[in-house]
Amino acid sequence: MKNRFNRLSSKEWLPFQKSWFRYVSDDKLISENVLFFTKAEESHEKIFYYGNDYSSVASICCDNSLNLVSAKDYQSEPLQFALVDMRFDISKMTGVEDYLIVREKIMDISQRIFENLQHKRFLCVMIPNKQINENYFPFSWDIAYQLSTVFSLKDEKIACMSSDSPHVNQPYFAPDLETFYCLYFRKDENSKGKYIPVESGLFSNNQQKKGLVSFSKSLPYWFILKPSPRKKNEILHPAKYPEELVSMFLNVFTRNGDNVLDPMSGTGSTQIAALKSGCNAYGTELSEFFMEIANERCQNLVNPQQKELFLKESISGDFKILNKDARLISKDDFPPVDYVITSPPYWDMLNMKGAENQAKRIEKGLLTSYSELEEDLGNLVNYDDFIDELVQIYFNIIDLMESGSYLTIIVKNIKKKGKNYPFAWDLSARLMERVVLLPEVFWCQDDINLAPYGYGNTFVSNTFHQYCLNFMKP
Template sequence: MTLEHKDSLFAPDSAPEAEEKVRRGPPNRMNDLPYREWMKFQKSFFRHDSDQRLVDECVTFFTKAVWPDGKRSRTLLIGFPGIETNDYNGRLVEHTPGGSSFADVQSGLETESPELRDFVFVDLRESLNDEAALDQFLADRADVVFGLIRKALIDDRYCGFVVPASRQDGRGFPLAWSVAQAARSHLRLRDEKIGLIEEDGRIYYCLFFQASDDGRPSKSISSSQISVATVDREVPSWVIPRPPPRRPNEILHPAKYPETMVEEFIRLFTQPGDSVFDPMLGTGSTAVAAIRANRNGYGVELSQEFAQIARSRVESSIAESGNLFSDDAAVNGQVFLGDATKLDAIPEMLDLKFDYAITSPPYWSMLSNPGSENQRKRRDSGLRLTYSDAESDVGNIGEYDQFIDVLENVYAGVAAHLKSGGVLTVVVKNVKREHILYALAWDLTERLASPTAQYDYIGNTFWCQDDVGLKPFAIGIHWVSNILHQYCLHFRRK
């Protein structure tokens, strides 16, 4: 069997000039892949078409056939029934297909091996497919299993788990997040890769860890800790929008989301004539999408400059819309300059109630990360790097846990203006800083849908950014994926 997949499941995307740079750089210390093949793996989402390819590509990405000291690499695969293993150009690969129980996983790890492994890859899709199985796993086995994996691995090498996203579609309790947070007790969470399965919209996660200590505390999140509700609408598991290039006034803002995607959610969760709200309106994308869909669009924005851009975009959208609903009522769009942490202090907001809210916060203080290539490009073009210098700008909060507290507070304030049963969608991303993964999307869900909070969790739609070029972060040394999937987390007001 050869490993030459002509059409790899990891879609290609690479820049030739960067290829040159890498060829002249240090030797590849992690695997035997040429630059182009490495870059395919950098993308944080992929369309899955066979387990065989998934296993082949992960084994060849996370190991070298023979390490510089002459040792052949050793991989342990647990689960993945039906795959064929081969010698992968000289690698030693043990496969414990086993059944689907955790006992099988545990016994696969407990088999005596005189040598430590370079890569361990575990398929948990069958054994972890509902909340009851998760709760049992967390109570009885999680700590032992993750501890055994750490012991089985050479320091700093990688392991991966394939876990279903949730019970079905994007809905139900987020099983994979819980597994990831629990494994941090023994392993460092490096990244997630999201496998999209085309035929039925199902998704699963490949969670990758390194055999070292994590910079964040582990958590055991059982199914009783997130309150989940179902809605009578089909919520898409993922979307891959192709937004048009940003117009000059939109580029002034460091991060906006595509109106086409927002419009899709607005149509899903509201009726014509309903009212839509965004507490952090930025350039006004939410209000523009609402107006295009014949809904009223309202928003609050802290920065005078962005509020002004939003106002002018809202005015143009109203003019373009013909200003009419089907029942001849005028479409309304309003932008309030104010602080989302103090919605009560905005007089115009007092009597307003909304049917739906969609919003995207600053992703913690990520914009002040001077090392990012995006930031360098913006600086070179004389564009604004952060949203503002204001103390009340939540993007200027330095401490992560404080940032989450403040966001929780903002969305509690939004709940007071949402009609009962109204939906809130938060568009957000897990972020990395200094090699630590801060699970912003997961942490926020845990807060907003805790049993005592104002919302139930409905599910998630991945916004897969296929229009963003890949960057060769840490190539040849470590896997630092390009996080190109964002979470659109849907909550329903209790």
């Protein structure tokens, strides 16, 4: 039985819902999008296309009985889907000035698309972020902000390039090819329909002084991890990240003997990885329960009770994890900080008990939130308050960092009750008042089952990618 939204069976629908994918070819990418967002084969739906490869898109449409119209020839017929491919424009850019000219053109086109797109239909924009000389420009995030004044921002998928297929059995797969974004917007009852330029703050303070080129060469663009299984006390925490992830960034951003800080330590993953890589490990954690687990894990690493079982080289770094609200960290708490890696609560997502992972934890009698404490950022209900408080914490920490040192923050864009909150971009835009943005690295998760959200009605991806945001203190 065919569904109402497109003509795909549930088996064909599901793979498209993965929020990152291995990019194979433009033809595959475009035909998957066209077939997902239209009722191909029987209704002669009309597709708008802006981009550099009209003939390939035309042949895909022709094969599926869809009508294609290019930006150049477009007058004002009703549209069922629009595809705006900005990759070629971006590839030619030499700075923000070029981008702003193209942005104006795209916004003009988008306004016309909006006027003619059928209700509840989608616009897909393909666009990369770009490093130009020593500067990194998040063009995709900016265009998403601008387009959100016209359409409703619904979702994103990350196209991950690689000359190899991921090796599922290896603990770590990090290809050396780039990524780009497929951004999804919908015309619906929440769309404002009128372009109002947004001052996104994403280009304000990105005049890089040093270091970007060398570091960005050593960072992967995206990676898949197969972390070692979590031990009993680590499972108690609802959102722990793997030590292997921290080690990857420590290898790039630290040297032996550096002081590493995580203001929201959880079970101490940062500190364990830091100690193992020859650094000193510091942190705070609001929950006394998790702080104790974190300290105990570090203690066992530095001074193992059953020494004979630990034949590996001994760990000599210093560690200290305080049971403290990260808002109150002061320069007297720790020595000067060389590198910060951390992951905050993802707003109040853990309080959304319906989430699949939450249901499983409830079943097993495990904690589903960090704490009931008022100071816990995961208990803030208002998104803007949450961002404000988090930014204040990071500003305070940035003051403690040495000039020329780095900060990595693991976050996710958030979907809540049908609305998209681009947490990773919002946080970056605010932090760029004080630190320089470096290329983001995607942590792509490949070990979770896809759920058929929205099947037959609309597109809702399964978010299986996290942002590793990187910054440098100038």
